[in-house]
Amino acid sequence: MPYDVNGTAVEHDEEGYITNLSEWTKDLAGVIAKAENIDMNEEHWEVVNFLRDYYDEYQIAPAVRVLIKAVSKSMGPEKGNNKYMYELFPYGPAKQACKIAGLPKPTGCV
Amino acid sequence: MAAQDIDIPKLHHPLEIPKLKCGAMADSMPYPASPAHQESVGFPGELLPDWKERALAKMKELGEKNRAFKVYLDACVKCGACTDKCHYFIGTGDPKNMPVARQDLLRSVYRRYFTFAGKYFPSLVGARDLTEEVLNEWYSYYHQCSQCRRCSVYCPFGIDTAEISMAAREIMDVVGKGQKYCNEIIGKVHKIGNNLGLQEKALRATLEGLEEDIEDDNGVSVRIPLDEKGADILLITPSADFFAEPHIEGLIGYAKVFHEAGVSWTVSSYASEAANFGLFIGSYENMQKVALRIRKAAQDLGVKRIIFGECGHAWRVAYSFLNTLAGPWDFLDPKYPVPQHILEFTWGEIQKGTLNIDKSRNDHIRLTYHDSCNVARASGMGDEVGGQFEIPRNVIKAVCNNYFDMAPDTIKEGTLCCGGGGGLLTDELMDLRTKGASPRMKALQDVTEEHGVTHMAAICAICKTQFSKIMPKFGYDMEAILSVHQLVSNALILSGQETEEDAGETAANSDA
Numbered sequence: 001m002p003y004d005v006n007g008t009a010v011e012h013d014e015e016g017y018i019t020n021l022s023e024w025t026k027d028l029a030g031v032i033a034k035a036e037n038i039d040m041n042e043e044h045w046e047v048v049n050f051l052r053d054y055y056d057e058y059q060i061a062p063a064v065r066v067l068i069k070a071v072s073k074s075m076g077p078e079k080g081n082n083k084y085m086y087e088l089f090p091y092g093p094a095k096q097a098c099k100i101a102g103l104p105k106p107t108g109c110v
Numbered sequence: 111m112a113a114q115d116i117d118i119p120k121l122h123h124p125l126e127i128p129k130l131k132c133g134a135m136a137d138s139m140p141y142p143a144s145p146a147h148q149e150s151v152g153f154p155g156e157l158l159p160d161w162k163e164r165a166l167a168k169m170k171e172l173g174e175k176n177r178a179f180k181v182y183l184d185a186c187v188k189c190g191a192c193t194d195k196c197h198y199f200i201g202t203g204d205p206k207n208m209p210v211a212r213q214d215l216l217r218s219v220y221r222r223y224f225t226f227a228g229k230y231f232p233s234l235v236g237a238r239d240l241t242e243e244v245l246n247e248w249y250s251y252y253h254q255c256s257q258c259r260r261c262s263v264y265c266p267f268g269i270d271t272a273e274i275s276m277a278a279r280e281i282m283d284v285v286g287k288g289q290k291y292c293n294e295i296i297g298k299v300h301k302i303g304n305n306l307g308l309q310e311k312a313l314r315a316t317l318e319g320l321e322e323d324i325e326d327d328n329g330v331s332v333r334i335p336l337d338e339k340g341a342d343i344l345l346i347t348p349s350a351d352f353f354a355e356p357h358i359e360g361l362i363g364y365a366k367v368f369h370e371a372g373v374s375w376t377v378s379s380y381a382s383e384a385a386n387f388g389l390f391i392g393s394y395e396n397m398q399k400v401a402l403r404i405r406k407a408a409q410d411l412g413v414k415r416i417i418f419g420e421c422g423h424a425w426r427v428a429y430s431f432l433n434t435l436a437g438p439w440d441f442l443d444p445k446y447p448v449p450q451h452i453l454e455f456t457w458g459e460i461q462k463g464t465l466n467i468d469k470s471r472n473d474h475i476r477l478t479y480h481d482s483c484n485v486a487r488a489s490g491m492g493d494e495v496g497g498q499f500e501i502p503r504n505v506i507k508a509v510c511n512n513y514f515d516m517a518p519d520t521i522k523e524g525t526l527c528c529g530g531g532g533g534l535l536t537d538e539l540m541d542l543r544t545k546g547a548s549p550r551m552k553a554l555q556d557v558t559e560e561h562g563v564t565h566m567a568a569i570c571a572i573c574k575t576q577f578s579k580i581m582p583k584f585g586y587d588m589e590a591i592l593s594v595h596q597l598v599s600n601a602l603i604l605s606g607q608e609t610e611e612d613a614g615e616t617a618a619n620s621d622a
Contacts, residue, residue, distance in 0.1 A: 060309065
């Protein structure tokens with residue numbers, strides 16, 4: 001079933017990643033997060049915004065290490081670590097956060 | 111997500127024979143490839159109307175072209191030696207995951223159409239018609255084999271289940287029934303050069319970021335060169351080494367070793383992938399197309415030698431098939447093996463004494479080592495028989511004081527699969543992956559109980575990712591899986607690097 005964003009249908013693949021990346025909106029992110037049982041707070045948004053900026057520049061999601069370095073700079077070293085990222089996104093910052101940010105799923109041996 | 115509901119088997123022994131659960135895994139199957147994914151690797155977009163004729167024609171062709179495949183189909187006498195050797199059978203109890211039974215899903219069809227007895231007396235010899243139901247059964251169970259080849263070690267005829275799984279997947283691909291995970295990824299390698307779809311700009315930024323990290327951590331500048339013409343060594347490593355943890359720590363380890371050895375080396379953005387999923391789907395054409403990128407990169411950059419990073423099946427393809435797929439390599443320096451494994455290189459440097467190692471830097475770790483299936487059973491390493499078992503252990507023992515092997519029947523040539531190999535490292539197969547990992551996890555838990563083992567090292571990108579997802583389900587931290595070169599990196603003191611002891615001395619001197 002497509003995501004329903006205020007009455008507009010947004011298609012996604014079997015795993016919930018949106019198929020047309022240009023259809024992403026903040027409201028859609030909220031809908032995807034809800035489907036993932038994530039209550040978006042400021043820190044979630046900070047990660048999602050960073051992912052989107054990085055994707056704009058490089059057409060791919062950043063390595064987890066790169067994400068953590070950026071988070072460490074903006075939120076402080078106590079939050080810039082893998083464990084905290086998994087607290088925010090229990091199914092992994094790379095995959096679950098990308099899904100909410102409207103990015104394609106990272107593929108390969110990752 | 112369903113991952114939380116997985117019924118993890120409680121094994122009393124890593125190789126405990128399970129109670130049979132008929133049909134337990136009949137619904138397990140990976141997502142199908144979309145028409146775009148299929149076409150990107152040269153296969154029809156969807157199941158063709160004449161799929162049955164095409165499947166049988168492909169089976170016939172494989173039997174004529176690949177002698178081993180035909181022998182494997184003809185030779186089995188159902189002795190049963192393989193029945194309890196598969197980690198997926200042990201973990202799931204589904205009798206169709208006994209290697210002989212899984213093979214027979216295809217063998218029964220082969221018999222029906224290509225043997226005298228099967229053509230005329232099918233029911234007497236267990237021969238069956240190829241129907242859509244059979245095709246769906248293939249799709250399910252040939253994606254419950256990680257092609258790890260443990261069963262073939264115990265087969266008195268040496269029948270290789272992996273070959274049969276690969277053939278089955280190839281037959282399914284040519285009739286339009288491909289798997290999303292593998293085919294999407296192979297398409298990305300053809301287009302961009304790696305499994306991730308990491309383009310040159312992003313790769314360069316990632317490597318520059320890692321150089322900064324190494325300098326911040328060690329006070330010494332270590333380069334990770336990209337596309338440097340005239341470098342001696344071309345490093346071909348899995349793209350997970352540019353992206354995931356603990357893989358990246360391994361890449362940092364390779365860079366530090368190359369730096370200390372004083373050699374010139376480079377990564378290629380064109381051939382930025384060691385993995386070759388063409389193997390998993392049994393497609394020679396795709397495997398060759400991926401391998402030829404390595405040849406082109408080596409020629410364009412003018413390197414003298416090729417070294418592979420920590421990647422299991424890549425090493426199988428490189429060690430066993432690279433010359434056939436993309437040779438001859440007569441433009442490389444004949445003084446060096448083609449290809450060489452990064453562990454051979456590092457072990458050589460350790461023996462020469464070029465690396466300043468402080469083993470105590472790994473004293474917080476009590477370690478065991480998981481032999482990756484494709485390295486252990488499908489390749490060699492170095493000049494001596496069994497080098498693929500000994501060289502990794504030699505390097506580990508040179509950098510780590512506390513090392514303990516797991517049970518002998520679960521390591522080396524008898525090693526258990528991580529549960530995610532052979533193109534199964536995809537989230538929708540998490541149930542299978544978890545159950546299939548349970549024999550390895552039990553062997554690990556045993557050395558934890560006996561020797562207080564805290565961490566496990568591996569030299570395969572798939573193993574590392576699989577374990578970082580699976581180990582937390584068995585009571586370990588996700589960071590308890592390590593790259594072997596991460597351990598090397600921990601213990602290696604770079605030339606010019608100020609150590610804590612040096613800092614202490616300087617402080618003491620200035621106090622005086």
